[in-house]
Amino acid sequence: MPLATSDLLPSCTGRVAECEPTRGAALSAGLLLGAGRRRNSRRRVPAVRGLPTMVSDKLTITNSDLYVEPSQIFPAILDRSINGIYLSNERLDVDKEVENRRRKVSFCGMPGAYSELAAMEACPGCELVGTKSWGAAVAAVVLGDSEKAVVPIENFYTKRIRILYEVLVKYDLHIVDEVYLNICHMLLGLPGSKKEDINRIVSHPQALVQCERYIREQFPTAGVMELPDTAEAARQLAIYRPPNTAVIASRRCADLYQLSVLDENLQDLENNPTRFVVLAREPAALEGVDPAKCKTSILFALPVDDQPGALLVALDCFTKEDINLVWLDSRELSPGEAEGLDWKYLFYANFEGSVEEPRVQRALEGLRGLAKYFRVMGSHRMQARFLEDFP
Numbered sequence: 001m002p003l004a005t006s007d008l009l010p011s012c013t014g015r016v017a018e019c020e021p022t023r024g025a026a027l028s029a030g031l032l033l034g035a036g037r038r039r040n041s042r043r044r045v046p047a048v049r050g051l052p053t054m055v056s057d058k059l060t061i062t063n064s065d066l067y068v069e070p071s072q073i074f075p076a077i078l079d080r081s082i083n084g085i086y087l088s089n090e091r092l093d094v095d096k097e098v099e100n101r102r103r104k105v106s107f108c109g110m111p112g113a114y115s116e117l118a119a120m121e122a123c124p125g126c127e128l129v130g131t132k133s134w135g136a137a138v139a140a141v142v143l144g145d146s147e148k149a150v151v152p153i154e155n156f157y158t159k160r161i162r163i164l165y166e167v168l169v170k171y172d173l174h175i176v177d178e179v180y181l182n183i184c185h186m187l188l189g190l191p192g193s194k195k196e197d198i199n200r201i202v203s204h205p206q207a208l209v210q211c212e213r214y215i216r217e218q219f220p221t222a223g224v225m226e227l228p229d230t231a232e233a234a235r236q237l238a239i240y241r242p243p244n245t246a247v248i249a250s251r252r253c254a255d256l257y258q259l260s261v262l263d264e265n266l267q268d269l270e271n272n273p274t275r276f277v278v279l280a281r282e283p284a285a286l287e288g289v290d291p292a293k294c295k296t297s298i299l300f301a302l303p304v305d306d307q308p309g310a311l312l313v314a315l316d317c318f319t320k321e322d323i324n325l326v327w328l329d330s331r332e333l334s335p336g337e338a339e340g341l342d343w344k345y346l347f348y349a350n351f352e353g354s355v356e357e358p359r360v361q362r363a364l365e366g367l368r369g370l371a372k373y374f375r376v377m378g379s380h381r382m383q384a385r386f387l388e389d390f391p
């Protein structure tokens with residue numbers, strides 16, 4: 001593989017003569033002869049249809065500056081491998097790769113999805129990677145392809161928690177942050193299209209539900225179709241250009257997919273916040289965060305949950321420690337899931353406070369003593385207490 005001098009001298013940004021450790025080897029190989037020209041010699045490799053493209057545009061087979069003569073194989077190439085330049089390059093490559101992966105945050109959807117907007121807010125400066133589904137965004141974190149994932153969890157209008165917490169437990173993931181976005185939906189069409197000609201509306205199911213009254217009143221006879229995310233709907237409209245069709249998506253989608261805004265603020269509620277959570281393999285670092293401004297999520301099951309009052313006794317653990325419960329939800333296990341277990345409801349609770357506080361530790365110890373199943377999914381800083389609190 002041909003090498004660029006810039007790769008052989010990784011720490012040299014100034015004149016080549018200042019780079020002592022590598023200078024001898026490089027000079028003996030005659031590799032520096034083209035150094036003056038090199039800056040201008042970075043050519044892009046033209047993409048050839050059907051062939052994979054090069055990862056780097058520095059190491060191109062067509063760059064004649066990078067060749068050595070056969071007589072230089074020993075002095076140049078062997079010398080470089082012995083004096084460790086390759087090795088230090090490889091070390092740097094590993095560092096670079098690790099750093100790149102640390103900066104990767106997956107979100108579900110295509111660029112322009114609301115989840116991307118939430119990820120931009122939660123993880124500024126990170127590389128955001130869109131995935132085709134919630135599962136793919138979470139799997140990227142499990143497999144170490146991304147450091148974090150940002151996923152929608154509850155909406156003010158549709159209310160229910162939309163996440164399988166057991167998945168987080170199974171893969172040992174933590175909730176490390178939360179973001180509230182006030183979702184503002186746009187009606188987007190192909191450039192030149194008119195609102196009165198629209199007879200098909202496409203979007204994510206949540207977006208359609210959040211604009212139900214608007215669609216019913218403004219487009220009573222339109223066909224309504226669901227796609228996996230709002231931005232995917234916008235992307236497909238831009239690619240396939242079906243006639244008389246509009247999508248419900250963010251304003252950012254209009255810019256990204258060159259669509260026209262046919263109408264704005266379609267959501268039935270003026271305030272339409274959605275809560276997103278940030279998932280990671282490691283718990284959140286909470287040093288310096290005021291525990292009173294934290295939230296904690298737990299999952300638990302009680303031994304005889306058909307018995308009246310069992311939940312009340314469990315929740316008393318929080319009352320005794322003056323802990324404010326923000327959210328309590330339950331899921332009934334399917335007969336298959338419940339087989340062999342002496343419980344069938346899984347409770348999800350979200351409360352104010354951090355696991356680092358003694359009062360929270362006492363409450364959790366109490367609950368752990370009562371529960372058949374108990375998991376802490378993480379403490380994180382609190383952006384807002386309830387969806388209702390978010391302007």
Ligand SMILES: O=C(O)C(=O)C[C@]1(C(=O)O)C=C[C@@H](O)C=C1
Nearest residue numbers: 113114115152204206229230274
């Ligand atoms: O489809 C998107 O753009 C998403 O980010 C998903 C999602 C959701 O699942 O709730 C996010 C926020 C809005 O409430 C509508 C859709």
